């Protein structure tokens with residue numbers, strides 16, 4: 226697997242490893258150029274089968290895996306990869322201890338300031354809210370770290386697997402996961418005493434329920450971009466901030482099968498052999514028409530020169546997002562590329578929900594910019610359910626805002642404006 230930490234400010238050692246494919250593959254020439262490093266799991270393997278499904282297999286060693294598992298399933302196996310982990314650093318390291326959990330119980334005064342919702346205002350989300358467009362009927366998956374699903378502003382938005390009866394110890398819908406009424410936790414180490422705030426923050430940017438008031442006197446309620454969209458949290462990043470590529474793939478495939486129409490990916494670090502496994506999954510999701518929003522990364526570089534994945538996959542239904550600030554300049558930390566990064570969105574000092582000891586807080590990074598676009602896409606999809614992901618992407622990219630003096634180094638040259646994208650989509654789709 227690869228791991229993957231949220232946002233990505235990553236220095237990779239370059240350790241190219243031999244590919245473990247059964248046959249020559251051309252899944253992605255580009256991925257092989259990426260540097261890769263970090264820990265390789267010696268006893269866990271990602272297997273792509275001829276029938277199209279992917280599984281994760283454990284074995285004592287690589288040799289035993291090849292001589293026993295692969296040998297006995299040779300006809301059915303299409304490709305296999307070593308699982309790997311890549312360490313990346315979030316822009317801001319932020320976590321809370323689990324015993325700090327204090328659920329607010331009463332509603333008190335709200336103290337939003339002019340800058341609290343600068344991002345939502347900049348992209349003119351309120352114009353759509355005023356039209357009653359709030360993401361209703363659209364399902365968004367957050368493939369990330371832990372999400373506090375019982376946060377008051379997220380709990381109301383949880384997508385429910387109606388084919389599953391909760392807490393009866395049975396996999397009622399036969400999807401391979403017992404009691405996944407809400408979701409599945411794909412992390413290797415679900416509880417360590419500390420939790421990252423990342424996933425909860427990302428989820429809130431997309432769809433925190435603005436109809437639920439804050440119960441914390443020091444924190445105003447979050448206004449999610451699409452406050453009536455539905456959430457599938459699919460955590461795979463451990464509380465330490467890293468995760469495995471195999472768990473990411475399981476989480477992505479799970480979200481797709483549960484009906485996610487949009488999947489946000491505020492993480493990176495998938496290079497080399499493992500990057501090919503991830504790309505194969507992304508290509509499959511892309512073929513299903515799922516819109517994939519991806520953080521460009523926080524290494525301040527051009528990912529056309531130094532590819533990072535999944536940011537640089539550049540698929541038809543993928544939108545890779547750079548970060549901009551309140552003054553509408555590219556954030557100093559943001560990755561860019563005139564070919565591979567598509568649009569900028571607010572990513573500095575972004576206020577959103579956090580777990581446990583506070584109601585909401587401020588973080589910065591392309592991890593925050595990507596969910597702005599995911600939420601915008603959910604708004605557009607709810608307004609025009611028949612719009613394809615390509616049409617939604619095109620509407621967002623062709624209406625990005627920029628001035629002649631300030632063009633962003635992204636394909637659209639500008640920063641997202643969801644209201645303008647809505648008007649564009651309206652002209653394409655008709656009323």
Ligand SMILES: [Ca+2]
Pocket residue numbers: 389395396397398399400401402403404405
């Ligand atoms: Ca199930």
Ligand SMILES: [Ca+2]
Pocket residue numbers: 389390391392393394395396397403404405
């Ligand atoms: Ca059940």
